[in-house]
Amino acid sequence: LQRDQGVFVASLEEHPKHVLVRLAATAAGRPVPNPHQMQWFIDAYGERLRVWARVGLAKHKTLAGVMRKLAHEGVSHFLVDSLMKLDIDSQDFEAQRNFANLLAAIAQETGCHIHLVAHPRKPSQPDQEPDLNDIAGAKEIGGVADNVIFVRRRKDDDPHAVISGMNITVRKQRHGTGAWPTVTGWFNREWRQFHVDQFPSGPIHYLPEDAYT
DSSP: OTTSOEEEEEETTSOHHHHHHHHHHHHHTSSSOOHHHHHHHHHHHTTTEEEOOOOSOBOHHHHHHHHHHHHHTTEEEEEEEOGGGBSSOTTOHHHHHHHHHHHHHHHHHHOOEEEEEOOBOOOSSTTOOOOGGGBSSOTHHHHHOSEEEEEEEOTTSOTTSSEEEEEEEEEEESSTTOOOOEEEEEEETTTTEEESSSSOSSOOOOSOGGGGO
């Protein structure tokens, strides 16, 4: 959004109004945005942001049709959270494979980027490094995707701490360098932001400076 790109968010596990508040909180760098910052967020990003406005299980064909239409209208990033909230049976691996291929076709046809959240399987060992086989569901989900990234909280950190260590692990990169790096950093719950440094000087301001006065 800050780079003037259109974004579509289908956060199917929460109410759309909560999605807007959370996004505004991240942009403001605080737990909850005040009304002034909420208005600044809408004024700054409202024309480029699209939010799936339905609650509950989503029909995957309808969602894909909306994404294709918005992509042709200029939206370039799509976030679907998550696979388990679609009308695809968790044991129907063929339907999951077809959906993964449908998303890949939309991305290739329109040049957009589609980010699909899929939950991981429970690892057999607590310290096991993730790989493509750890994606819950059909194995083709990871095979079809151009990139696969695991986001994990560090196992020894207090899950209720204000600042928690995070690992962002790349396990597939079809284009670019092809490298599989792990980015270590910290999630600050009071700012609702991820930072490479544990104690940065302050949150990133994604809103105009007038929003903080």
